[in-house]
Amino acid sequence: MNAFDQLLVLAAVTVLAGLFTGRQAWGGWLATLLYAGQLVLLSGMAAVGYDGASISSGLAISVPGFVLHWEMTPLSWFFALLTVGAGLLCSCYAAGEWGRRHAESHSLRLLRVTLALNVASMLLLVTSADLLGLFIGWELVSWASLLLMIQNGPAAVRAALRYLPYAMAGAMALLGAIALVYVHGGTLGFDGLRAQLAGMGTLELWTLLMLLFAGFAVKMAAVPFHLWQPQAYSEAPGAGAAFLGAISSRMGLFAMALVLVKLVGFEYLAGVSGPQAWVTPQDVMLLASAATVIIGAYVALRQDDARLLLAWSGISQGGYMMLGLFSGAPLALAGGLSHVFSYATYEAGLFMVVFAVIHRTGTADMNRLGGLVTRMPLSFLVLLMGIIGLAGLPPINGFVSKWMIYRGLLDEGMVFYFMVAVIGTLGSVLYCYKLIHNIFLGQLRLEHEAVREAPWSMTVPMLILGALMFATGYMPGIVLDWVTPVMAYLGVQPPEYTLGAIMTAGADLDMLWLVSFMLVGFGIGAVIFYSAGRAQRVHQLDNYAGGHFLTADTRYQYSYNFYPALNRLIGPLYRNSFQWLESGVLSLMNFISAGAQGIYRSVHPSLYLLAAVVLVSLFWGVA
Amino acid sequence: MHWQTVLFDVVVMPLVAFIVGLLLVLMMRRTRARLERRIGPPFFQPLYDILKLYAKEIQISHGFIHDLGIIMVVGGYITVEMFLPVPGMVGLAEKGDLIALVYLMMVPSLGMALGVGQCANPNGSIGISRALISMLGYDIPFVLVVVAAAAMYGTTSLPEIIAIQQQGGVGSWGIASMPVMALAGIITTHVMLAKEPFETYIAPAEIATGPMVEMGGKFMGGLFVVQTFQVYTAGVLFTTLFLGGGITWFDFLPKVFAVLFLPFAITILFPRYKAGEGLLWVWKWPTGIALLGLALIFTQR
Numbered sequence: 050m051n052a053f054d055q056l057l058v059l060a061a062v063t064v065l066a067g068l069f070t071g072r073q074a075w076g077g078w079l080a081t082l083l084y085a086g087q088l089v090l091l092s093g094m095a096a097v098g099y100d101g102a103s104i105s106s107g108l109a110i111s112v113p114g115f116v117l118h119w120e121m122t123p124l125s126w127f128f129a130l131l132t133v134g135a136g137l138l139c140s141c142y143a144a145g146e147w148g149r150r151h152a153e154s155h156s157l158r159l160l161r162v163t164l165a166l167n168v169a170s171m172l173l174l175v176t177s178a179d180l181l182g183l184f185i186g187w188e189l190v191s192w193a194s195l196l197l198m199i200q201n202g203p204a205a206v207r208a209a210l211r212y213l214p215y216a217m218a219g220a221m222a223l224l225g226a227i228a229l230v231y232v233h234g235g236t237l238g239f240d241g242l243r244a245q246l247a248g249m250g251t252l253e254l255w256t257l258l259m260l261l262f263a264g265f266a267v268k269m270a271a272v273p274f275h276l277w278q279p280q281a282y283s284e285a286p287g288a289g290a291a292f293l294g295a296i297s298s299r300m301g302l303f304a305m306a307l308v309l310v311k312l313v314g315f316e317y318l319a320g321v322s323g324p325q326a327w328v329t330p331q332d333v334m335l336l337a338s339a340a341t342v343i344i345g346a347y348v349a350l351r352q353d354d355a356r357l358l359l360a361w362s363g364i365s366q367g368g369y370m371m372l373g374l375f376s377g378a379p380l381a382l383a384g385g386l387s388h389v390f391s392y393a394t395y396e397a398g399l400f401m402v403v404f405a406v407i408h409r410t411g412t413a414d415m416n417r418l419g420g421l422v423t424r425m426p427l428s429f430l431v432l433l434m435g436i437i438g439l440a441g442l443p444p445i446n447g448f449v450s451k452w453m454i455y456r457g458l459l460d461e462g463m464v465f466y467f468m469v470a471v472i473g474t475l476g477s478v479l480y481c482y483k484l485i486h487n488i489f490l491g492q493l494r495l496e497h498e499a500v501r502e503a504p505w506s507m508t509v510p511m512l513i514l515g516a517l518m519f520a521t522g523y524m525p526g527i528v529l530d531w532v533t534p535v536m537a538y539l540g541v542q543p544p545e546y547t548l549g550a551i552m553t554a555g556a557d558l559d560m561l562w563l564v565s566f567m568l569v570g571f572g573i574g575a576v577i578f579y580s581a582g583r584a585q586r587v588h589q590l591d592n593y594a595g596g597h598f599l600t601a602d603t604r605y606q607y608s609y610n611f612y613p614a615l616n617r618l619i620g621p622l623y624r625n626s627f628q629w630l631e632s633g634v635l636s637l638m639n640f641i642s643a644g645a646q647g648i649y650r651s652v653h654p655s656l657y658l659l660a661a662v663v664l665v666s667l668f669w670g671v672a
Numbered sequence: 673m674h675w676q677t678v679l680f681d682v683v684v685m686p687l688v689a690f691i692v693g694l695l696l697v698l699m700m701r702r703t704r705a706r707l708e709r710r711i712g713p714p715f716f717q718p719l720y721d722i723l724k725l726y727a728k729e730i731q732i733s734h735g736f737i738h739d740l741g742i743i744m745v746v747g748g749y750i751t752v753e754m755f756l757p758v759p760g761m762v763g764l765a766e767k768g769d770l771i772a773l774v775y776l777m778m779v780p781s782l783g784m785a786l787g788v789g790q791c792a793n794p795n796g797s798i799g800i801s802r803a804l805i806s807m808l809g810y811d812i813p814f815v816l817v818v819v820a821a822a823a824m825y826g827t828t829s830l831p832e833i834i835a836i837q838q839q840g841g842v843g844s845w846g847i848a849s850m851p852v853m854a855l856a857g858i859i860t861t862h863v864m865l866a867k868e869p870f871e872t873y874i875a876p877a878e879i880a881t882g883p884m885v886e887m888g889g890k891f892m893g894g895l896f897v898v899q900t901f902q903v904y905t906a907g908v909l910f911t912t913l914f915l916g917g918g919i920t921w922f923d924f925l926p927k928v929f930a931v932l933f934l935p936f937a938i939t940i941l942f943p944r945y946k947a948g949e950g951l952l953w954v955w956k957w958p959t960g961i962a963l964l965g966l967a968l969i970f971t972q973r
Contacts, residue, residue, distance in 0.1 A: 420792060422737055429737075433786075442775050442782065455771050459822050464966065471815045475808045478778065482785050482804060490737065490789030491797060555822070556769030556829035563768050566682060567751045567779075573686075574747030577897075581726040581890040584733035589792040592734070592886050607794035607801075614948035615805045 053104045053121045053176070056090040056129075059083060060169035067165045071158025077144030080161055084137035084168070091130055098126040101534040106176065115237060117185075120178040123534035124311075127386070128175040128296075128303045130531070131393050135295045136168040138510040142401055143288035145506025147408055151286060155200055160286055163196040167292065175303055180227045180237040183304065187223060191216040191268075194297050197289045198281045208280035214635070215277040219267030226260035229253070242312045254321050258330040261308055262337075268301030269367045272340040276631050278364060283356030283413075287404030290356065294363050295397035299389050302370050306386070309334075311539045315377050334375045339469040341368030344627075346476035350483070350612065351623065355403045355413040358484055359396065362439060365473055366392045372466055373454040379542050380553055381457020386532045388450035390521065395438035395447060398514035399484075402432040405503035405511070406488060415483070419606040420493025420589065424500040429489045431511040434518050436481035441474050444564040446522040449551070453544075456553055479612060487608040492589055494606070523564045524548050681763040682754045686901075688761075689753040689908075692925065693900025694718045696907065699929060700936045707940050718900070725893030732888055734791040741787015742894040748780035749901035756908055757831050759918045769828040770818055774811075777905070780898065781807060784883060791886035799882035802873040802947040809954035810863040810870075813856050816962035820853045821846065821913045823969055834917035846914035852965035854914045858934060859958040861906045863950075867939035870950045907932045 050058075063083040070076035096102045106119040121129070143164075148157055170193045174186025195216065198209040231237060233253075234245035246254065263274070270278035282293050309318065318331040345365025352358040366388070373385020405428050406421065407413050422429045438447035451474065458467040502508065521528050526548035533543035545552040549561025610616060648657075697718040705712030733739055755773050757765040768776070785804065788796040818828070824846065825833045837845050847854040863870045873882050887895060907928040911917060915931070918924025945953065 422790065423735060437782070440778075440782075442778055443772070448775060452771060452775075456769075456828070459771075459819070459828070462823075464819055464823070464970075467819060468812075468815065472812060475811050478782070479804050479808060482782070482789075482800070485786070486789045486797065486800070490786065490792075491794075492792040550767075555827045556832070557766065558769060558772055559767035562764055563755075563772065563776075566754055566764055567747075567776075569682070570686075570749075570751035570754070571743055571747035573750050574743040574745075574894075577746060578739060578743050578890060578894065581893070582729075582731055584731035584739070584890070586733050586735065589734065592791060592793045593880065594793070594795070605794050606792075607797035612801055612805055614802065614946070614951065615808065618948050618952055 050107060051104055052090050052093045053119075054107050056087055056094075057106065057108060057119075057169075057172065059087050059090060060165070060172050063087070063165040064162060064169055067158065067161035071156075071161045072152075074149070076157075076161060077140060077148050080165065081137060081140045081144050083165075084133060084140050087133045087168070088130075088137055091126070091133055094121060094126060097121050097123055097534075098130065098531055099534060101537055105178075112181070115179075115181065117182050118178050119173065119176040119182060121176050123531075123538045124303070124307060125175040127531050127535050128299070128389075129172055131296050131299070131390060132168055132171045132175070135292050135393060135397055136164060138397060138401075138513060139288040139292040139295075140164060141510045142291065142507050143286075146504040147287060147404070147507055150408065155286065159200055160197075160289060163193060163200070164289060164292060167193040167197055167297065169193075171296070171300060174300055179239055180230060180242070183308070184220075184223055184227055187264075187268075187300075187304070188220055190297070190300055191220065194293060197293060198285045200289070201284050201286055204280075205284035208277075208284045212277040212281045214638075215267050215274060219264045219274070221264075222260045222267075223264035226257050226264065229257050229260070239312055242308075243314065246313065246317055251321060254317065255330065258309070258313065258318070258321070259333070261313075262305070262330070262334055265301045265304045265308070266337060268304070269298055269341075269371065270364045271301075271337050271367060271371060272344050272364075273337075273627055273630065275341065275345070275364050276627055279357050279360040282360040282363070283354065287400070287407070290404065291397045291400035294359060294400045295393040298363065298367055299370070299393070302367070302374065302385075302389060305371070305374055306535075306539060310374060310382075310541070314540070318375070319377065331375055331377065335372065335463075335466060338368045338371035338375060339466055341365065341371065342469055342473035343368075343476070346473045346480065347619070348623070350476055350480045351616075352480075353415050353609075355406070355415055355484060355488060356400075358415075358480055359399050359403060362477065362480065363392075363396055365477065366396070366439070368473070369451065369454055369470060372470060373457065376454075376458055376461055376463055376466065378457035378461040378463075379536065380460060380544050380551075381454045382539075382541055383529065383532055383536060383544050384450045384453025384455075384457055386535055387453060387525065387528050388447070390528050390531075391438060391446040391450045391518070394514050394517045394521070395435040395445065398431050398511055398518065399435040399439065401507065401511045401514070402428045402435065403488075405507050408503060408507070409500045410497055415487035416609050418488045418494070418497075419491040419608060420489070421497065421500065422489040423493060424497065425489070425502045427508045427512065428503055429485075431508075431515045432485055432489065434515045436485050438518050438522070440478045440481045442478075444522050444560070444567055445518045446525065446528070447518075449522055449525040449558070449560055450528075452558055453551060456555065460553070460555060479615070483608075483611045487606075487611065491606045491608065523560055525551065525560055678763070681761045685756070685758065685761055685763045686750045686753040688758065689756075689904045690897065690900055692928070693902075693904035696903045696929065696932055697900055699933065700903065703933065703936045704940055707937070718896075722893050722896045725888075725896060726890045728889035728893075730888075731890055732886070733891075734886060737790035738787050738886075738891070741783045741785075741790065742891050744783025744786065745780040745898050746894050748776070748783055749898050749905070751779070752776050752905055753901060755830075756905060757834060757912070757917070758908065759921050759924045762831050765830045770821065770830060770833075771828055773830070773909075774815065774818060778807075784895075787891075788883045788886070793886050795881045796883055796885045799873050799878075799885065803883055805947055805951055806863070806866070806870065806873060809951040810860050810958075813860045813954065813958035813962045814864065816959065816966055817853055817857045817860060817913065820850055820962070820966050820969055823966075823973070824850055824853075830912055834912055837916035838919060842916070845916040850914075850965055850969055852961060852968055856958045856962035856965055857910055857914060858931070859961070860954075861910055861931070862935040862939070863954055863958065865903060865906055865935055867935050869942035869945045870954075872945060872947050872950060875944055903932060904928075 170189035349361035373381040438445035441451040550559035702712035
């Protein structure tokens with residue numbers, strides 16, 4: 050039994066532990082320990098992650114004509130690391146006071162089991178070594194995340210049920226693609242796929258690639274398959290939402306990297322000319338990514354619920370990763386993969402802070418909050434680091450990964466996509482400031498005077514994430530050490546880098562220098578500031594109001610409709626087109642199913658059954 | 673590169689930026705005064721203003737983030753100056769490129785926004801909302817200019833961009849090789865510096881409803897310091913991208929002053945846009961011109 054088998058067993062044990070100790074107060078700490086154990090086993094497989102080796106599992110399942118097996122590759126190791134890391138921190142977050150509060154009205158056992166199920170099924174997915182295993186893992190992950198989404202009352206159920214048709218459609222697209230491959234070549238192994246592509250016609254290739262992309266894009270919540278995600282994630286229980294937001298959707302990116310980049314490769318993505326010769330599958334994928342970046346960012350800007358804002362921002366950030374992946378530029382691909390890590394750290398941190406605020410104040414409505422920085426300074430700190438990462442500014446890791454994407458896109462001459470990335474970033478600066486201003490800055494409300502900092506079981510994982518964000522922004526080489534073996538595995542030339550610097554043909558970036566001197570700059574700023582005499586602290590109501598008086602009765606906090614001038618300008622552009630599209634497709638489906646029901650229910654069902662049986666047996670005979 | 677050189681550069685570059693920035697602010701105020709038929713402030717007035725504000729007896733702070741905001745604004749710009757190569761000094765410009773610089777320049781804005789936010793004055797928050805919207809406006813043509821420079825010079829490293837123009841002579845300067853882009857660049861500089869008609873969020877008449885509403889003493893002094901860095905950075909960046917930078921300070925500084933004289937001189941002609949109107953104008957004109965310039969560059973190649 051090798052380390053990989055032990056990891057799978059431990060993941061299963063974590064699920065069982067959740068089932069049997071889910072009601073105990075110490076159950077959460079036990080689960081956290083078990084996740085830590087999984088992390089230790091993963092780091093024991095460092096040869097995979099750092100040196101590009103691979104480990105096969107002893108687990109193998111025979112199906113007629115085929116043996117399913119699982120294998121730990123650098124790509125799987127990278128995503129497994131993120132999955133288990135997110136599981137560990139989210140479990141710690143839920144283990145203490147947050148869990149006790151959650152247990153008052155919900156089932157803590159259900160949460161623990163589903164979290165462990167998510168981690169286990171994602172481990173199975175990322176280590177699958179053939180198309181059938183990929184499909185099984187895919188379904189497991191979909192159902193596990195559905196279970197995690199569905200726990201928080203009617204709104205959560207509604208949101209999760211909205212996810213269901215998307216997940217089903219995505220799975221069917223994937224199944225269709227697998228069937229196409231199987232019909233063509235009679236094998237489901239990864240190795241045979243490339244060989245079969247050579248024999249396919251243009252139409253078949255397009256069908257295959259679009260089915261694969263659509264299937265994976267549903268999980269990534271890429272436009273136009275994005276509508277399910279915001280509600281579903283924000284209604285999930287806090288620890289679960291942080292986990293889902295951080296890593297769950299990135300399974301789509303994993304599958305895109307594995308199947309579309311490694312197995313299919315750019316020679317087909319960029320080489321298949323379309324019905325009109327000027328469009329390639331790569332173009333379609335890049336356009337979808339660009340739409341995801343922009344729509345995600347500018348819809349996030351309009352949210353008043355902090356959880357929804359984060360969920361929409363997650364959609365937009367997924368678009369960046371896809372831009373990096375599909376651009377074909379090695380540097381952008383490195384950026385896209387690094388961004389999976391950067392994003393996981395700050396998105397988990399941000400979700401944790403928002404749920405800590407909900408834990409203390411009972412709301413995530415940004416129009417009902419404000420001024421919490423004086424009450425929850427640690428949460429503020431983590432949120433600040435998180436939004437700096439989300440907006441892609443130095444010194445947090447999001448800056449480095451986005452910089453690689455920008456540079457890669459520029460090197461490839463993809464000016465349009467570069468501009469899309471920048472415009473998305475500007476939008477994210479705006480919504481990030483709205484998030485931090487409306488929750489933590491401005492006036493503190495009377496009812497929040499007595500609010501305290503979140504308990505340590507919640508702040509510790511948040512602070513760990515904050516430290517990770519900073520450390521990997523300071524020393525991007527840490528993450529690139531994991532990303533470059535993945536790139537080698539995907540068959541892409543990795544960029545040159547050191548612990549702090551990334552070298553490119555156009556220009557270098559050295560974060561060790563940049564961040565160090567940024568801190569020096571801040572230090573000089575602080576010296577200048579504090580050498581100029583003591584400032585007197587005043588009460589928040591002690592300020593200038595242009596002739597009006599601010600009193601305890603007439604406080605006001607500027608948060609509603611935060612960017613009015615912008616809303617006036619771009620407001621008419623929000624037309625809910627995708628909502629219309631979604632309801633249109635759903636109505637069509639209802640219509641078809643009603644028609645089909647009418648036929649088989651009212652008219653001679655036995656006759657249709659008989660005809661079906663005859664047809665099937667005829668096919669059987671011919672085959 | 674020796675570490676002594678780097679150390680010397682990173683100390684001297686922000687200092688030079690501050691001193692030149694003071695002169696630029698003096699030019700700005702004197703130009704305006706002459707056009708309004710006033711004499712204008714004496715030579716040392718910009719410096720006196722800063723010293724006076726720092727020396728104020730009563731300093732009002734609204735909390736730690738208010739302080740931190742000012743530290744981030746000043747510190748952020750000090751960092752920016754270390755990455756902006758000038759004649760004889762490269763500083764850290766080889767450790768981060770033009771794209772990194774664009775994002776570094778957003779750090780002070782974020783600091784300002786945080787500091788104002790903590791003041792808990794709704795008018796301050798309104799000002800920040802307007803300032804950020806304005807940033808969303810001018811950063812788009814600004815980044816188009818950056819893209820054009822990257823495409824034209826084949827690099828985003830500032831020292832290399834200067835070297836290419838220095839070797840090629842005046843004909844290879846950005847203003848000659850991409851004049852349309854230079855036009856977009858100078859308009860963008862005007863908007864970035866928040867000169868009329870784009871000064872919605874810092875107009876003197878709107879002090880009470882802008883980001884500065886709770887700023888006094890050393891807080892305002894910090895912002896005055898930053899103003900010097902701001903005009904300096906804008907002038908140097910335009911000179912670097914379009915006017916070939918400079919070999920010595922004697923051919924470099926005149927260019928910087930000339931670049932900034934234009935916005936300083938014409939600003940008095942304009943009234944003031946509402947926040948959204950200005951944004952629309954920026955998205956229409958400088959952005960449109962920049963797109964045209966970009967199209968020209970790509971058709972030439």
